Amino acid sequence: xxxxxxxxxxxxxxxxxxxxxxxxxxxxxxxxxxxxxxxxxxxxxxxxxxxxxxxxxxxxxxxxxxxxxxxxxxxxxxxxxxxxxxxxxxxxx
Numbered sequence: 001x002x003x004x005x006x007x008x009x010x011x012x013x014x015x016x017x018x019x020x021x022x023x024x025x026x027x028x029x030x031x032x033x034x035x036x037x038x039x040x041x042x043x044x045x046x047x048x049x050x051x052x053x054x055x056x057x058x059x060x061x062x063x064x065x066x067x068x069x070x071x072x073x074x075x076x077x078x079x080x081x082x083x084x085x086x087x088x089x090x091x092x093x
Contacts (some may be wrong), residue, residue: 004055004081009093011052016089018046034061036087041066042080049090057079076084 004010017028017035025043027036038046044065048058059073066073084090 001043004085004092006054006059008055008079008081010049010055010058010081010085010090011093012046012049012084012090013088021068028090029087032087034087036089038080041076045077045080048085053092 008012015029015031017030019028020043023040023043025038025046027038027046029035030059041062044062045058055077059070059077062068062073062077063070065086070074081090081092085092
């Protein structure tokens with residue numbers, strides 16, 4: 001399993017299908033036949049992952065858009081990206 005660090009670069013895989021349902025984002029992985037749901041912050045992260053970005057850059061962007069402290073943001077973003085990586089929904093470099 002890939003561990004995400006603040007120095008990692010990440011981008012979403014081409015395969016998952018994504019759809020917004022109300023304020024949530026639903027991802028579907030045809031390869032795994034699984035659905036994954038996320039709310040506003042996860043939806044925003046997914047949109048930012050359309051292009052390869054660094055985890056630290058991603059956190060900097062989210063800090064500008066959401067009311068969260070840096071430590072919490074980093075911890076939550078890394079945990080979220082770890083879960084996406086575990087499900088092979090993103091590529092990590």
